Amino acid sequence: MALVVQKYGGSSVADAERVRRVAERIVESKKAGDDVVVVCSAMGDTTDDLLDLAQQVCSNPPARELDMLLTAGERISNALVAMAIEELGCQARSFTGSQAGVITTGVHGKAKIIDVTPGRLQDALGQDQVVLVAGFQGVSQDTKDVTTLGRGGSDTTAVALAAALKADVCEIYTDVDGIFSADPRIVPNARKLATVTFEEMLELAACGAKVLMLRCVEYARRYHLPIHVRSSYSDKPGTIVSGSIKDIPMEDALLTGVAHDKSEAKVTVVGIPDLPGYAAKIFRAVADADINIDMVLQNVSKVEGGKTDITFTCPHDSGPAAVAKLESLRGEIGFTEVLYDDKVGKVSLIGAGMRSHPGVTATFCETLADNGVNIDLISTSEIRISVLVHETDLDKAVRSLHEAFNLGSDEEATVYGGTGR
Amino acid sequence: MALVVQKYGGSSVADAERVRRVAERIVESKKAGDDVVVVCSAMGDTTDDLLDLAQQVCSNPPARELDMLLTAGERISNALVAMAIEELGCQARSFTGSQAGVITTGVHGKAKIIDVTPGRLQDALGQDQVVLVAGFQGVSQDTKDVTTLGRGGSDTTAVALAAALKADVCEIYTDVDGIFSADPRIVPNARKLATVTFEEMLELAACGAKVLMLRCVEYARRYHLPIHVRSSYSDKPGTIVSGSIKDIPMEDALLTGVAHDKSEAKVTVVGIPDLPGYAAKIFRAVADADINIDMVLQNVSKVEGGKTDITFTCPHDSGPAAVAKLESLRGEIGFTEVLYDDKVGKVSLIGAGMRSHPGVTATFCETLADNGVNIDLISTSEIRISVLVHETDLDKAVRSLHEAFNLGSDEEATVYGGTGR
Structure with missing residues (x-):
């Protein structure tokens, strides 16, 4: 029992x-x-x-x-x-x-x-x-x-x-059958995953997979509690989220899936003095406005003591507030201007196998290049590569990466409507 | 404050x-x-x-x-x-x-x-x-x-x-302006009462005035808490429920109003042995079925050791259950039959003035007789007379009593729709 x-x-x-x-x-x-x-x-x-x-x-x-x-x-x-x-x-x-x-x-x-x-x-x-x-x-x-x-x-x-x-x-x-190797609405042959480790699920959730929220996965991981994600409309087994990537033999580790996220916007602060402390001022200002940032990129300045740019992403909803906060501090911090772009999307490849398979990043970038998708920003972790692309390229990026890394299955996934709280 | x-x-x-x-x-x-x-x-x-x-x-x-x-x-x-x-x-x-x-x-x-x-x-x-x-x-x-x-x-x-x-x-x-001398939907010139004592309000509530429930009036009376019943649609003062009939000088006491109630049904148990203990058996049976009874009437039997009838009223909803319970005990108790009538209504005259004005009961009965309303049952308290009549006679009974005891005002009452919980 x-x-x-x-x-x-x-x-x-x-x-x-x-x-x-x-x-x-x-x-x-x-x-x-x-x-x-x-x-x-x-x-x-x-x-x-x-x-x-x-x-x-x-x-x-x-x-x-x-x-x-x-x-x-x-x-x-x-x-x-x-x-x-x-x-x-x-x-x-x-x-x-x-x-x-x-x-x-x-x-x-x-x-x-x-x-x-x-x-x-x-x-x-x-x-x-x-x-x-x-x-x-x-x-x-x-x-x-x-x-x-x-x-x-x-x-x-x-x-x-x-x-x-x-x-x-x-x-x-x-309302879905489990965790998939990509959103089945974008990739019809997305594969339902039988098992996913907590670390992979955390990366998937953080990168836009909406089936499980980050905080719930974090909670389950802390208490070593297996989660079974499954459909309320069928009796099929779903996806078991449990275990750690540390427990997977390196040789067996695979790539898990491609996640995407349209909920972010890109903010670029242009012409910041390239001196210690200026990046901190920018991020303190954003933090004071209670805005979470995700990806961050700082370009190297071309001349010593010159100017640099910092780009970061934050949720759509918070974008205008982030811009307003920064604009209000423009004189004080001393940058030139703030650029804002909410027509962006993030695509991420996730999998414990990334640790043991060199060349994943290269294949990732080649695939996007071959499909004419321009990369705006790159961010990585031990088991994840994420890039920011133009939102109109997002679906194409998801499909081509899913294909390139051979993540699909032979059958089409069932897609139901609606979503829960 | x-x-x-x-x-x-x-x-x-x-x-x-x-x-x-x-x-x-x-x-x-x-x-x-x-x-x-x-x-x-x-x-x-x-x-x-x-x-x-x-x-x-x-x-x-x-x-x-x-x-x-x-x-x-x-x-x-x-x-x-x-x-x-x-x-x-x-x-x-x-x-x-x-x-x-x-x-x-x-x-x-x-x-x-x-x-x-x-x-x-x-x-x-x-x-x-x-x-x-x-x-x-x-x-x-x-x-x-x-x-x-x-x-x-x-x-x-x-x-x-x-x-x-x-x-x-x-x-x-x-959704009404206060407590009225009768239901304004039946008696257009019903008078809004400025004050009512707790005792009178208890009788009114028990006799079908739906504005306040009995239990809430009982609670307020126990704690000597004045209740102000008023309209949520106007700023006019409503009716203050407070004080006791004991505090009203006898000479000042008046009749308060006419209440009516269509929610009761009449049950008559026919042919009960006229011996001690039989009435108790009837009422124990009804109580065991968790049914509240209101008015009770027992006729005197014509011969010693003969048979008698007992009539009582109970809520419509409980009527069929009361009949079924009694039928199931017919052999045991030894009565002849149970009659059931849910086409009845109760009309009541209430007022502290009843104590000091002799002849109220006489006028009450004369008024109904003059209007061709037959009385089925009578029940009284110190400040109330209630009778059971055929339901089609109920409105006529209310109107004629209200008129006979001169309870009306010169203006028409405002009637709003709906009712609360």
């Missing part, structure tokens, strides 16, 4: 019919002899509808109240799934994040989990109940107010509960 | 526009210098929509999960009103029933308030915040599960909070 945590996204519980289907799947697991803990996101568009309402009554809704409002969504979906399970003859009990002991920081809208004290869940499991927990939410350690965890919050809830309950596996049910 | 608890029904917060209007009214009170605690029901049809969803996934939804589901409604409305208040420049904080310290029994769907420990509310009031509390809900003392209070729950929440916080008044905002 195993202890399984299952997480279902918003599209999996979008209406009564789907709620019933999810309940059937849960009851199957339960009847197979497993203890089951379930985390559901809010139904379909509930969160957007609630946000709409909030905007209608307040131009800038206070974060505490927004959390109070949005957490109603998961409360509804979890209670409904509990009812649907009871209809099938099993006993079920739903809990709010607070009742489940999900203790968080007090930052409304993007709280972080500090601790999980699942005493009530363990009691319910001991009574042979299916346990449902509202995802995406917790309770602030200091104020005891309701908090939400921000993007990927329900996945993170599931992984955190699995870790606290010492579950055998955390199953993330979603 | 007063401490005011305001309660708004579901129709008062049915959409974003109404939420904004409610917020304006709250901010007015706050700016006038009062401390304000607000209880809102769920928006418009939210509760019905959630019940619909529940029915779609489960034929007999477990009560615990139903409470978890339904309490999402008040959470949403209160968070939205808090946001709308912030938009107007005041600070507001919403609390769930559990956070507000509304401790209840564990009977899901119809929990009773055991205690209110409003520490967090007092802290927020101390910080000059407008406090919002989700009505209709609490937390079970034993299981710490979320509970709902059943019908009239939001009003009861408001009154209980007002009592615990030692508020100066509890304002119940609704």
Whole structure:
């Protein structure tokens, strides 16, 4: 008998019919002899509808109240799934994040989990109940107010509960069959990966693979908790995320996949004095504006004591704020101008095999050159190469790299619509 | 500076526009210098929509999960009103029933308030915040599960909070202008009452006046807490419910109003042995089926050791269950048959003045006779006369009694649509 945590996204519980289907799947697991803990996101568009309402009554809704409002969504979906399970003859009990002991920081809208004290869940499991927990939410350690965890919050809830309950596996049910070697909407013969290591999954998530959020993978890695990413519409096995690249014999390591990301913009600060401390001033300014940066490139200046340029990427949404912040400090820092380009895309090749296969970078660049794709920026890690290209070249870059590194399978991937929270 | 608890029904917060209007009214009170605690029901049809969803996934939804589901409604409305208040420049904080310290029994769907420990509310009031509390809900003392209070729950929440916080008044905002001498939809010149004593209000509520629920009036009476029933659509003063009939000088006491109720059904048990203990058997059987009875009539049997009939009324909904329960015991108890009639209505005249004005019962019966209304059953208290009539005679009975006792005013009452929870 195993202890399984299952997480279902918003599209999996979008209406009564789907709620019933999810309940059937849960009851199957339960009847197979497993203890089951379930985390559901809010139904379909509930969160957007609630946000709409909030905007209608307040131009800038206070974060505490927004959390109070949005957490109603998961409360509804979890209670409904509990009812649907009871209809099938099993006993079920739903809990709010607070009742489940999900203790968080007090930052409304993007709280972080500090601790999980699942005493009530363990009691319910001991009574042979299916346990449902509202995802995406917790309770602030200091104020005891309701908090939400921000993007990927329900996945993170599931992984955190699995870790606290010492579950055998955390199953993330979603609208795709697993993790693919590339986005099947761009690369029709993308291959579903049977297993991926945590490190590779972290790079994939950081590079735009949307199936799992970075924070949830980080959490699972820290607690050595296997994640099974699979489809809520089929019974096929999905992708198991577990283990470390260190445990893969060097000779066996392969390239994993090609990820892409359209959510970044490129900021170039032109004409910075090429002296110690100036780059630091730039990045301090951006950090002060609470903007995360991703790739960074600094050109070498041609003459000593001359000028240099610094380019970095940041999320689209934060681009204008980054530019405004830098412009406001132009005189103080002493650069010439700021250039902004949001028509860019990032394509990344990821795989533990990169360590043992020389020439990957060369093949990578040759492939893009052969396909007429210009490289703007390059950034690498031990198991990843990422480049920034023009957004109109992005799909071509993904397809050609996927082909060049022979990552495809013989069959076409199934693509479903929608996405969860 | 007063401490005011305001309660708004579901129709008062049915959409974003109404939420904004409610917020304006709250901010007015706050700016006038009062401390304000607000209880809102769920928006418009939210509760019905959630019940619909529940029915779609489960034929007999477990009560615990139903409470978890339904309490999402008040959470949403209160968070939205808090946001709308912030938009107007005041600070507001919403609390769930559990956070507000509304401790209840564990009977899901119809929990009773055991205690209110409003520490967090007092802290927020101390910080000059407008406090919002989700009505209709609490937390079970034993299981710490979320509970709902059943019908009239939001009003009861408001009154209980007002009592615990030692508020100066509890304002119940609704879709009528106050308590009327009769239902204005039946009697166009019904008079809005400026004040009503708790005893009279209890009788009115028990006899079908739907503006305030019995339990909320009982709560207010116990804590000597004045209730101000008023319209959320106008600034006109409504009706103050306070004081006792004992404090009204006998000479000043008047008749208050005519109430009616179509929600009851009549059950007659025919041919019961006229011996001690048989009536008790009947009522024990009905009580065992968890059915509340209202009026009771037992005819005197014509011969010693003969047979008698017992008639009682109970809610429509429970009628068939009462009949079935009695039928199942027919042999054991030894009566002849059970008659059932749900085409009945109850009309009641209420007023402290009844104690000091002889002849009220005579005028009451004469009026109905003059209007061709047959009386089925009579039941009285110190300040009330109620009779059961055929349902088609009900409106005529209300109108003629209201006229005969000269309860009307010179102007027509304003009637709004909808009703709250």
